[in-house]
Amino acid sequence: MATRAPDQLRVSPPHPPSRSGDPARLRHLLYRLDVKASPYAYVAPFFLLFCAFGLFPLVYTAWVSLHEWTLLSDVHTFIGLENFTTLLADDYFWNATFNTVSIGVLSTVPQLLLALWLAHLLNRPLRAQTIFRVTLLLPNVTSVVAVVVIFSQLFGRDYGLINWALSWFGVGTIDWNAGTATSHTAISVMIMWRWTGYNTLIFLAAMQAVPRELYEAATIDGAGGFTQLRKITVPMIRPTIIFVVITSTIGAMQVLAEPLLFGIYSITGGPDRQYQTLSLFIYENFTKLDFGYASAISWMMFLFIVVAAVINYLLTRRARGSLT
């Protein structure tokens, strides 16, 4: 991985152990202790913090999900898998699952293809390279709250800039918030706007490590830009593509702020729950203080995330077969 073993600090005592007396031996002992033990102390803060505030809560969620657990009462009745059986019969849960998948696909697939293509365009000597990169990342520096507030205005039914622009093409007034397809599109646009540039830079970083000679040889052979992208770039940066696909999937499964704020703080994701995602469904039950049920949803979601990540991993791995 990142470490190169031969480059690590060699352990050799500054003074060989001598029998000249106890202080020297003690010094040597302390030195050995320092060299052997202190590395663990240096990496410990991360693991301690991750266990306390990352891993423990995640695991404890499973315990909470087996109880009838509200913040209002100190008694938490153990009810086994009842929360889960209720959940599987809950239409709102399946509605939220559908919305999450729909928004996830709509936002992730075009986004990653666009990012790949943009990175390909940037991966050549260009004037104003830095300016392009900075503007590309600008949306990512904007907070999610700001993004949704700004886009809610842009997607406004009556005075929104987007409906105004569409009216040039004879498209009638669209109430973006009302429908399932329109609201999913609007939310996906927000996600895409915020993350495409970031993923472009990640792809670009990987592309810059691809040897130039491959492209030069391909150019001499008469391969065009698109062929080069398909036949050289994609296979060469496959590990990065897999990484980005998986992290994007995990991110898309957890979308929360966009639907919450697009619905003007509606925890149901619109009056008909037309864009309530799973995270928002958890948050709804959290605000109802039904922690047991909310935890059960969390665990189902965790399951979904693992399944989605594995499927995507297999798909991206297979993609290599057809590309090389």
Add this chain to the structure above:
Amino acid sequence: MSTRHRTASRARGGSTARKLTYLTLVAVAFFSALPLYYSVVVASRDNSALADVPPPLFPGGNLLANVSRVFDTVPFMLALLNSVLVSGAIAISVMFFSTMAGFAFAKLRFRGNRALLVLTVATMMVPTQLGIIPLYLLMVKLEWTGSMYALVVPALINAFGVFFMTQYLSRALPTELLEAGRVDGCTTWGLFWHVVLPAARPAAAVLGMLTFMSAWNDYFWPLVVLTPENPTVQVALSTLAAGYVSDYALSLAGTALGTLPLVIVFALLGKQVIGGIMQGAVKG
């Protein structure tokens, strides 16, 4: 001679493609910047102007009036102060602890070095947002709900920072320097303090900036654990947007206020930030 010939032919053949590339990139840059620009337009207008057809496309003169309304509506000064303190504390802590762990992973020999590093990177894939309910219960127990401790303490160090500093130090810190320090009788802590920290400064600065930005923009956890009376900037903005739905001039003035400082800093130091993101991305 042959090289020159090849470049010339490439330039000739690719001139249309080149123009198309620039055109595409300019279009993308345009759409990246447009929403931010337009939010400033709305923020500097009177609400009634937004109903005009065509909509206003240039900033007006109402920005200051809208901004002062923001300060009257939500505790924005407090929110700014909270956000600066929280993001600053997190950034400094992440820089320090990540450099420490990165030093150990990159330069020190110990059993399990590589395995622990892989484990660290793997934790980046754990969807910790799903543990938010027990995390909230934990904060209730610690009596940290509504306080900035709830934001700062869980964020004191993260896997990305550790990985980022490991990458940098294994590449940029000469092992000979550390060996020389050892010969001079430095303890590990002495090496860290006198050799590693100064050498890590460029990367740590980039990491600090990235951390500050993401802490500043963090929304869900602050929303869950804080109250509207003692918010961060993002929580205050969402209160504003939720409470004054049709008052776009007001909510976008708040948005501009909470976003522009970061955007300006980023525009100035963007090159370094981008370099940092791209360096962190390359997994060797």
